Amino acid sequence: MKSQFIFLIKTLSFLSILILFFSCASRKNVVYYQDIDSLTKNQNFSSYEIKIQPDDLLMIVVSTDDPEAAVPFNLKTYSISSNNKADITRGQETVQTYLVDQNGNIEFPVLGNIKIGGLTRTEALQLLQSKIGKYIKNPIINLRVTNFKISLQGEVNLPGTYPVVSERITLIEALSMAKDLTIYGKRNNILVIRENNGQKSYNRVDITKSDFINSPFYYLAQNDVVYVEPNKTRVNSSAVGPNTSVIISAVSILVSLSVLIFK
Structure with missing residues (x-):
């Protein structure tokens, strides 16, 4: 009986280690501007101006x-x-x-x-x-x-539509307005939806790479929609989410019963 109890404890410990291992996030998936030191310092950037669009x-x-x-x-x-x-x-x-x-x-x-x-x-x-x-x-x-606005959706802390006063806003400034990405947001695959001359374009931006500051989507245009896709952890947890508390409670009860039985 004692050997079975020890086996059960080891199994639970092993499962806990697995959960911790797979929940660890890689630095390359989280940190912004990872290769910024490789960019030319004091680089001159061309002035950006929005273009006037229908419904402005x-x-x-x-x-x-x-x-x-x-x-x-x-x-x-x-x-x-x-x-x-x-x-x-x-x-x-x-x-x-x-x-x-x-x-x-x-x-x-x-x-x-x-x-x-x-x-x-x-x-x-x-x-x-x-x-x-x-x-x-x-x-x-x-x-x-006067009606310049942008919308932020997905894995940001405060999704919503935000008015812009200055007519000049960067993607990073927009994400900051939404209180930044959650830890579950994909930083290397941010979607920017833009309409130009009646045609919509769909563009991906990787903010973990510093060269995105040279992208046409570093500055946002009026009515741009920014969508931050959830990472695998968020997607997987969404399936388990509603039952997480039940699973944790069940495991706790099993451990308690095991301790009482094999004591």
């Missing part, structure tokens, strides 16, 4: 030395709010935004229909300055995308 909402403000001259190019709108206590309705003046249609066009005051989709912010500003410059002297134009 653009805030365009025109100013000049003569404020009255710029008025026709700055349509105003009003948001209505009411004060229930005094039954007073008030209108708050806001700047008009311009929706880029499916053909990449906006309808701009005085100028009419302008194709702006597919242009970078710099190119769009140059186009507007050349057209508005025919009407007013030295126009100053401010343009920004």
